[in-house]
Amino acid sequence: MNTIPIALGCTLVAAVLAGCGGSGGSSGDGSPPAVPLEISVLGNRADLISGGQALVEVKIPDSASVRAEQIRMVLNGKDVTDAFALRENGRYMGLVEGLVEGGNTLVARAGDATAHLVIKNHPIGGPVFSGPQVGYWECTTKVASPTPDNPDLGEPLDEQCNIAEPVYRYRYRTLDGTFAVYDPSNPPPPEQIARTTTDEGNTVPYIVRIERGVINRGKYDIAYLANPEDPTKGWTPYARPASWNGKLHWKFGSGCEFGRRQGNPGNVLDHVALSRGFMVASSEMTQYGTHCNDVTSAETVMMLKEHITENYGEIRFTTADGSSGGAHQQHLHASNYPGLLQGILPSDGWQDTWTTAREFADCGLLKRFYDARKDAGEPFTIMQKAHVNGHVYEQVCEGPANTNMASRTPFYMDPSVGGAGCGTHWNVWSEGNLAGIRCTLQDFNIAVFGPRDHTGYAKTPLDNVGILYGLRALNEGKISPEQFVALNEQIGGYDINGRWQPTRMKADPGAAEIAHRSGRVAHGKYLGEVAIIQSIFFNVVEEHYDFRGYVIRNRILREHGDHANHVIWRYKQTPPNYTERLFDTLNEWLTRVEADRSDKPLREKIIANKPALAVDACWRADVSQWSTDPVYCNTSAEPTSTSSIAGEGDNAVYRPGVDEWPVFRDTRVAAGEGLASDVMKCQLKPLSRADFAVEFTPEQWTRLEAVFPEGVCDYSKPGIGQEAPEPWQSFMDGPGGKPLGPAPVSAPGEGAA
Structure with a gap:
């Protein structure tokens, strides 16, 4: 689950020669076939790389006599073997730097065996697949009066607000359960710093290192439990420390605005995620309150996940949360960019941006x-x-x-x-x-x-x-x-x-x-291939009303015949330890899916590995317990709108009772x-x-x-142009979108000059 599973095409080592243009058996002159090598880019597709570097692995079949130290690596005609080594994890890996914008040919040589992979590099300021960027764009990297939450990143280097290098700041968890500023040059006594045990069972000091930089024109933050050996240092992508469990949690922001001025990321000091060993990330470009463009948002998540992979290591899986506009993004990314997110926790759950935009127009007219x-x-x-x-x-x-x-x-x-x-x-x-x-x-x-x-x-x-x-x-x-x-x-x-x-x-x-x-209308096909716990506050009085989560349920149902990957939790008052319950249930769910090595399709694995708590439920505050009765909680895909009525005549109004959970509809x-x-x-x-x-x-x-x-x-027919969108579309060739198709894979030989 640590790579993007999108139409990868021929990726098996044996297929490098057989299924992708090579041949099996002996060579044409009767000699034994050359050893098949496979070059893979980690953390992203080879044609979507950004920032001039890529983490690369070269695989050799177990049956081959070639040793890793015999492999020579060449990038665009230049030897880059020194960047590679057989790492502590037993894999031959290296961080390839110096990629030029556009196509780059990386060649692996081992005796008579050669393989090549074309890596397409894009600017760190974007775009990669979102198409031409909107102007005007005002950079705010230079902060005249820095604060612990708004550090100075220095003067921008260009119009895309790129900076010389990221900056780091630190927090620690106090013994009374709050975050405080941690000064590496004058740290508090160790006995005043809380300790936390990750979900892998590693107990470490609760010191948080936060990286802030700029990617895709937006400021980002990455927070993680600091390296226990030295809080001020990161680590290599080949061996993560005990403080990071290899998992990522993304914080998506609410709203929907069209800002042209660089803002700040969302809050990444998520105690629940950090205390369990998760890395937590957010970007201004995924805060809908300043940047309401889901394509650029998805592009930013992809670029930052690549950055994390190249600097910290491979990501086991990615979870996400976010309310309102944050729900838009989770639904749209899961629908259009399969593999970007494995599990989502949408709340105040708008289904997407454009089908809700219809209702904003309707309400103005009404x-x-x-x-x-x-x-x-x-x-x-x-x-x-x-x-x-x-x-x-x-x-x-x-x-x-x-x-x-x-x-x-x-x-x-x-x-x-x-x-x-x-x-x-x-x-x-x-x-x-x-x-x-x-x-x-x-x-x-x-x-x-x-x-x-x-x-x-x-x-x-x-x-x-x-x-x-x-x-x-x-x-x-x-x-x-x-x-x-x-x-x-x-x-x-x-x-x-x-x-x-x-x-x-x-x-x-x-x-x-x-x-x-x-794909601007979230579709049920790939939404059916992520673990979803939809958090629905019983809200019938304003725009974030309950029905929106049921819209997602019905879209999944229409495509798959069931909605078994989609869990609804409803509540009228926030249940105790609710955030922990949400997070831990999703974490357990995805960890079990990750461990499932069967040949089942992904969706079947998601359904087969649901934890006991991953079922529809509603919190009964009156008796302080959860109910899983689907009739009482009204969680079917076609929920009722039955409700008590208060008042009479022109003053009559629906007023649900304590045991009523009606779900109303949209315009x-x-x-x-x-x-x-x-x-x-x-x-x-x-x-x-x-x-x-x-x-x-x-x-x-x-x-x-x-x-x-x-x-x-005529609602017996699909809408005009209503069809399932192809995943992973690019707008670099113009409006409308064009599917990227299968990801590039390595092939025998040294490729074109």
């Missing part, structure tokens, strides 16, 4: 409609809004909750609005400054979607053509035919600049197809879409009375026909 109806003296009641929206009641869309979608609609759609240094930038777009930076989700992801026309504005996949808003509410008798007709007549849409228009919004040509084909499911909720642009069918459980007057039907001249959504 609020506008409801406000106009109220002003006209024809308001919808709280319960009518709840049924139209799919939510528990109107505040999920409209407020007055602290977080509600309509209030944030402009942040994702209006090019002149946005936080994190975008909307406040001196050169932000406006109608008087059309060439300024555009603060929209699609414009921050223009490398994915491409420009729509000569304006240079990015294409948008947002679309509400054919959406029958309030369909389920109508057919269940919750709203009247006239309310339904008026709603769909007047809801309208947004133009490319986030301005309301009376007509529905249409996705730009090809944009919805790109959203699906490139698109309330409009007839399935529970996977993943259609960016629907296929259309003619408007038909057969789809309605009510009768319309002739005048109402004529009005509906005028609203839907092209037809209405």
